[in-house]
Amino acid sequence: MNKKTSQTTAKSAKKKSTAQSKGKLSGVNASLSRDDKIKLYRDMGRIRRFEERSLHAYQQGKIGGFLHLYIGQEAIAVATASLMGDNDHIITAYRDHGQALSVGMGMNECMAELYGKFTGCSKGKGGSMHYFAPDKNFWGGHGIVGGQTPLGTGIAFALKYKKLEGCCLCLLGDGAVNQGAFHESLNLAALWNLPVIYIIENNRYSMGTSQKRSSAGSPLARRAEGYDMAWELIDGSSVYEIREKLAPIMDRARTQPEPAVVEIQTYRYRGHSVADANHEKYRSKKEIEDYKKNHDPIMLFQRTLAEEGVLSDADIEEIDREAKKEAADSARFADESPFPPEEEIFTDVYWEVDHKTGKNEGRIFFND
Amino acid sequence: MPQITYRKALNDAFAEELERDENVVLIGEEIAEYNGAYKVTEGLHARFGDRRVMDTPISEAAFCGLGIGASMLGIRPVIELMFWSFSYVAFDQLFNNAPMVRYMSGGLINVPIVVRGPANGGTNVGATHSHTPENFAAYTPGLKVVCPATAYDAKGLMKTAIRDNDPVFVMENTLLYGQKWEVPEEEYLIPLGRADVKKEGTDISLIAHGRCVITCLEAARQLKEDHDIDAEVLDLRSIRPLDQEAILKSVRKTNRAVLVEENKPFCGTAAQIAALIQEHAFDHLDAPVRRVSAYDAPQIYSKPLEDEMIPNTRRIIKTVLEVL
Ligand SMILES: Cc1ncc(C[n+]2csc(CCOP(=O)(O)OP(=O)(O)O)c2C)c(N)n1
Numbered sequence: 001m002n003k004k005t006s007q008t009t010a011k012s013a014k015k016k017s018t019a020q021s022k023g024k025l026s027g028v029n030a031s032l033s034r035d036d037k038i039k040l041y042r043d044m045g046r047i048r049r050f051e052e053r054s055l056h057a058y059q060q061g062k063i064g065g066f067l068h069l070y071i072g073q074e075a076i077a078v079a080t081a082s083l084m085g086d087n088d089h090i091i092t093a094y095r096d097h098g099q100a101l102s103v104g105m106g107m108n109e110c111m112a113e114l115y116g117k118f119t120g121c122s123k124g125k126g127g128s129m130h131y132f133a134p135d136k137n138f139w140g141g142h143g144i145v146g147g148q149t150p151l152g153t154g155i156a157f158a159l160k161y162k163k164l165e166g167c168c169l170c171l172l173g174d175g176a177v178n179q180g181a182f183h184e185s186l187n188l189a190a191l192w193n194l195p196v197i198y199i200i201e202n203n204r205y206s207m208g209t210s211q212k213r214s215s216a217g218s219p220l221a222r223r224a225e226g227y228d229m230a231w232e233l234i235d236g237s238s239v240y241e242i243r244e245k246l247a248p249i250m251d252r253a254r255t256q257p258e259p260a261v262v263e264i265q266t267y268r269y270r271g272h273s274v275a276d277a278n279h280e281k282y283r284s285k286k287e288i289e290d291y292k293k294n295h296d297p298i299m300l301f302q303r304t305l306a307e308e309g310v311l312s313d314a315d316i317e318e319i320d321r322e323a324k325k326e327a328a329d330s331a332r333f334a335d336e337s338p339f340p341p342e343e344e345i346f347t348d349v350y351w352e353v354d355h356k357t358g359k360n361e362g363r364i365f366f367n368d
Numbered sequence: 369m370p371q372i373t374y375r376k377a378l379n380d381a382f383a384e385e386l387e388r389d390e391n392v393v394l395i396g397e398e399i400a401e402y403n404g405a406y407k408v409t410e411g412l413h414a415r416f417g418d419r420r421v422m423d424t425p426i427s428e429a430a431f432c433g434l435g436i437g438a439s440m441l442g443i444r445p446v447i448e449l450m451f452w453s454f455s456y457v458a459f460d461q462l463f464n465n466a467p468m469v470r471y472m473s474g475g476l477i478n479v480p481i482v483v484r485g486p487a488n489g490g491t492n493v494g495a496t497h498s499h500t501p502e503n504f505a506a507y508t509p510g511l512k513v514v515c516p517a518t519a520y521d522a523k524g525l526m527k528t529a530i531r532d533n534d535p536v537f538v539m540e541n542t543l544l545y546g547q548k549w550e551v552p553e554e555e556y557l558i559p560l561g562r563a564d565v566k567k568e569g570t571d572i573s574l575i576a577h578g579r580c581v582i583t584c585l586e587a588a589r590q591l592k593e594d595h596d597i598d599a600e601v602l603d604l605r606s607i608r609p610l611d612q613e614a615i616l617k618s619v620r621k622t623n624r625a626v627l628v629e630e631n632k633p634f635c636g637t638a639a640q641i642a643a644l645i646q647e648h649a650f651d652h653l654d655a656p657v658r659r660v661s662a663y664d665a666p667q668i669y670s671k672p673l674e675d676e677m678i679p680n681t682r683r684i685i686k687t688v689l690e691v692l
């Protein structure tokens with residue numbers, strides 16, 4: 001990990017991942033059981049099948065608005081969630097389906113939310129960009145670029161205040177690093193030694209803008225140096241590598257506590273959102289194909305597990321069949337679920353109203 | 369007269385003003401190489417180049433503030449917010465710098481910027497992306513606020529806004545971008561502060577701005593057809609300056625008013641209009657002024673419920689029938 005100046009990281013990240021090469025697994029991966037490994041693999045596939053199914057529903061007109069697909073980035077969600085203990089928390093931006101499923105939210109509630117149905121995780125009130133599951137330490141799902149970064153900082157503050165040994169993983173995109181709120185958060189986190197890890201999911205583009213056209217200075221994580229904060233670069237195509245490099249950083253965050261910035265290099269295969277018809281204009285087809293063919297996190301992990309003898313061809317097929325079925329079932333569930341009743345528009349606005357405490361004396365809604 | 373979309377009308381306004389005045393520059397996210405998230409600036413980067421049409425990082429506070437600073441030296445930035453909802457990231461710049469500099473400098477400095485982009489709900493994108501802050505802006509002395517409802521108005525008002533020497537916030541609507549209206553080929557300007565009677569009527573005044581004007585026109589058509597009620601539709605076009613005379617004139621004629629807005633009701637734009645009517649035309653009213661606003665809750669994601677939340681013809685007609 002880097003503190004202050006380090007020129008080596010950028011280079012070393014380009015080197016072949018040690019964690020995924022054959023031989024003995026090291027660090028946090030050494031203790032993985034066969035079942036653990038299969039779960040990592042299965043969860044990545046589940047995310048992909050879920051999102052492919054949601055895309056289909058969007059094309060059928062069953063889902064509207066924005067749908068930002070995570071396809072290509074699955075290893076990050078699965079690896080981060082797999083490292084979380086009881087006191088660890090996670091918060092992200094609007095590209096949130098992967099994190100949601102990884103922390104254990106069900107496909108049904110997630111799909112129903114996309115359909116705007118009452119059975120959705122937020123009763124159809126939040127939509128694709130705004131999933132939440134506080135019971136799973138997942139704090140959203142945030143639509144405003146960079147808006148979640150002070151919140152992640154605050155979750156870390158609360159952990160420290162409560163003297164809990166945990167950390168907050170605060171995910172953001174490569175475009176979000178240019179929001180003031182992010183920089184202000186870095187300063188606070190470093191100044192107050194908060195247990196927060198800002199994880200930049202660098203998929204190389206913010207909408208149609210490449211990193212080079214939007215951000216001065218590279219790598220992005222090096223911005224941490226301005227705040228005297230540690231930083232690290234990780235290859236996002238390898239679940240093992242993300243786990244191996246992130247685990248000690250999370251440990252330091254929990255125990256010191258000490259913040260860090262981690263940049264995970266990844267790629268999204270689809271457009272910025274489903275509505276982005278231009279995505280083969282600002283980047284080449286060849287580039288997309290290269291990532292799919294040579295850096296796909298699911299394909300690479302499948303190969304690794306096959307080499308380790310963990311997965312047979314039959315297992316692979318079976319796992320995929322189950323994921324597809326689970327996704328198809330969730331779409332059926334969403335389809336058959338009711339929309340929220342109209343009264344729901346006015347619930348969940350104020351705690352006092354929902355709980356009928358009678359503490360409010362004045363009028364609170366002004367509809368007529 | 370050719371019919372063009374609201375989007376193209378805005379695009380033409382930018383092209384004409386970029387052509388006319390070397391100091392006009394376009395700034396915003398994805399407006400140049402990507403041609404705009406909603407394609408409003410399509411082709412302008414290709415035509416006017418990097419110096420005049422600029423992509424920015426996702427840094428609303430910085431590029432809005434930069435525009436304000438540059439305007440103090442005579443640049444005329446036209447700043448796109450991909451959504452007005454994102455103006456909240458730049459609140460200090462837009463609501464505390466832009467409107468205050470002129471006053472606090474005793475008139476020594478002025479801020480000729482335009483900040484523009486869509487401000488609307490009805491698109492199934494949830495609470496964070498559906499804000500309509502024209503009331504916030506109109507609340508702030510020093511700011512002007514424009515909400516065009518048609519392609520014709522969008523073009524004429526935008527050109528005026530760009531030439532205005534004060535900050536003008538133009539709030540557009542993603543649901544209108546693709547709609548077509550007649551727009552003359554020759555140049556024209558529409559002054560700020562002049563409302564437009566979009567449909568004459570005698571029985572009741574429907575007073576609105578932005579896309580609600582279009583909804584009111586449809587409601588007026590149905591009211592005529594189904595209930596033989598002749599509603600007048602008055603389009604405010606700009607919220608500040610506000611054409612108070614046009615509002616009072618219409619109310620004095622019809623003696624009844626229903627105010628329609630996509631703002632939430634509490635301190636929404638219509639609340640101000642209602643106050644003006646009762647202050648200045650009370651004796652002309654045959655019924656209380658009523659409002660049809662967005663429902664008073666954060667915008668719900670679920671589409672069928674969101675469609676109920678923002679003013680629709682059903683809610684307008686119901687209110688009109690209650691008044692008459
Ligand atoms: C404050 C704000 N500005 C602009 C947007 C519109 N917007 C949504 S996502 C996005 C690009 C963000 O890119 P990045 O941070 O790299 O995340 P990615 O989409 O690649 O996951 C933009 C400009 C927004 N949601 N919020």
Ligand SMILES: [Mg+2]
Nearest residue numbers: 173174205206
């Ligand atoms: Mg990105």
